[in-house]
Amino acid sequence: MAHLSLSQVGISFRRGGKTSEVLRDVNLDIAKGEFVSIIGHSGCGKSTVLNIVAGLLKASTGGVLLDGKEVNAPGPDRAVVFQNHSLLPWLTVRENVALAVDKVLKGKKSRTERAEWIEHNLALVNMMHAADKRPAEISGGMKQRVGIARALAMEPTVLLMDEPFGALDALTRAHLQDQLMEIQTRLRNTVIMITHDVDEAVLLSDRIVMMTNGPSATIGEILPVPLPRPRRRLDLVEDTTYVHARAAVLEFLYARHAKPAMAA
Amino acid sequence: MATGATLSTASRARAATKARTPLVTMASVRGVAARIVPPLVVLAGFLLLWEVLCSSPTAGLPPPSRVVTEAWDIIVDPFYDNGGTDKGLFWHISASLQRVALGFSLAVIAGVLLGTLVGQSEWAMRGLDPIFQVLRTIPPLAWLPLSLAAFRDGQPSAIFVIFITSIWPIIINTAVGIRNIPQDYRNVSAVIRLNPIEFFYKIMLPSAAPYIFTGLRIGVGLSWLAIVAAEMLIGGVGIGFFIWDAWNSSHISEIIVALVYVGLIGFVLDRLVAGVGVLVTRGTSAA
Numbered sequence: 395m396a397h398l399s400l401s402q403v404g405i406s407f408r409r410g411g412k413t414s415e416v417l418r419d420v421n422l423d424i425a426k427g428e429f430v431s432i433i434g435h436s437g438c439g440k441s442t443v444l445n446i447v448a449g450l451l452k453a454s455t456g457g458v459l460l461d462g463k464e465v466n467a468p469g470p471d472r473a474v475v476f477q478n479h480s481l482l483p484w485l486t487v488r489e490n491v492a493l494a495v496d497k498v499l500k501g502k503k504s505r506t507e508r509a510e511w512i513e514h515n516l517a518l519v520n521m522m523h524a525a526d527k528r529p530a531e532i533s534g535g536m537k538q539r540v541g542i543a544r545a546l547a548m549e550p551t552v553l554l555m556d557e558p559f560g561a562l563d564a565l566t567r568a569h570l571q572d573q574l575m576e577i578q579t580r581l582r583n584t585v586i587m588i589t590h591d592v593d594e595a596v597l598l599s600d601r602i603v604m605m606t607n608g609p610s611a612t613i614g615e616i617l618p619v620p621l622p623r624p625r626r627r628l629d630l631v632e633d634t635t636y637v638h639a640r641a642a643v644l645e646f647l648y649a650r651h652a653k654p655a656m657a658a
Numbered sequence: 659m660a661t662g663a664t665l666s667t668a669s670r671a672r673a674a675t676k677a678r679t680p681l682v683t684m685a686s687v688r689g690v691a692a693r694i695v696p697p698l699v700v701l702a703g704f705l706l707l708w709e710v711l712c713s714s715p716t717a718g719l720p721p722p723s724r725v726v727t728e729a730w731d732i733i734v735d736p737f738y739d740n741g742g743t744d745k746g747l748f749w750h751i752s753a754s755l756q757r758v759a760l761g762f763s764l765a766v767i768a769g770v771l772l773g774t775l776v777g778q779s780e781w782a783m784r785g786l787d788p789i790f791q792v793l794r795t796i797p798p799l800a801w802l803p804l805s806l807a808a809f810r811d812g813q814p815s816a817i818f819v820i821f822i823t824s825i826w827p828i829i830i831n832t833a834v835g836i837r838n839i840p841q842d843y844r845n846v847s848a849v850i851r852l853n854p855i856e857f858f859y860k861i862m863l864p865s866a867a868p869y870i871f872t873g874l875r876i877g878v879g880l881s882w883l884a885i886v887a888a889e890m891l892i893g894g895v896g897i898g899f900f901i902w903d904a905w906n907s908s909h910i911s912e913i914i915v916a917l918v919y920v921g922l923i924g925f926v927l928d929r930l931v932a933g934v935g936v937l938v939t940r941g942t943s944a945a
Contacts, residue, residue: 450848
């Protein structure tokens, strides 16, 4: 049985008597330790898929099973790295991670173990030097690293990332992608990442889930990326597997499922 | 890392400038002077005008020079106590401040809780908000007869008037602050499964703190306005009673001295709440 499985997931929103179906028949099985990214045009409901897995939204039809148990509420076993970092501005970097760790791992780890675990996770994302700063005092890339540390520190079964690097500049983004790959090599987490960046999807993923356009969006195609790990950005530029995978995603997004609104 | 390098260079540069600059510079002295001199000049001009306008013997109000000579006793000795209500200004003000402290504290607790309820629950908002909107327009003193009837005593009635006056801005601002908590923060607390009490203390209060403190500031100002009026009616020790008593004995100069105190203390109260607000909400407003 799959580690995480979405079966027949659909969701409709009702607004002012009008019902609009955003997702229909989303079926996806994810193995333990797999890195899956979901790509699609904006507005196709890819973040909605993630929010359903996170438990922040309830599916109208179908459901999500994690290790055979149905997901129906948010929980630390499915930690989320939010698009806009979502750090609490009145807490320092360390306190932000501590808030999650002290709540989630209470009873599992002693007070000193928790303190060490907080430091360990800050070190994992190279944020020890700014542990006592507040979010307003650090850069966007650093905030996102803290967001990742906070999510990882919850020891999640599945790590959910909602366009984690979407708001960052290209250089910072590349740097964080490398760090994420490095962390992933060590921890072997199961990851679902939402992205709209083709290179990011190919570089990081074991499989790329491509979504059709909404309304009633669903999975159009799933592309395996059989590149060996560890992957190095520079080596991949001319790698045939990489180039082909990239071309396949681009073809899907811009030829077969081009966004209709983009013509305007 | 590149950013780390620039950061440390910047802080070294800052440390260097700090070492070179003396503690009190000419510039900072000039800055303080620029803020203090204009109000002093205006105050002096105002006192002069007052002195000139009220210098004729037929004037209804005493000029500042006569205020000082007539009220000299209460200015130099605010601590005397001859028993009954014949006390120095310090005791009157302290009695008023105690009432405000008690009434305002109760209003803070009830106001923040009610505001949270109204901000959090759509149903509570629909049910309570219209009632609040009507009740908050009732002038503070209009509550006094009712509370005297209910409590049959001046002291709790005055405290109730303070409470009922200052609670509305606290409720309304807290509710707005709670309603403005970003969905992100709610999502974070849902993922780490904060229980409602933890959510209240760890997310709601700090997130809404800037709004709450705006309400507290308005509230403390209103309660200081209300207490003076309420004390004029209930009697006993208190700055409001002191003013009314001085009026009944035609000690106009004492009234003027008392008014100066009332104004200064109102100002201090406002600054105090604002200062606590700045301290508590450090970093909150800057996302």
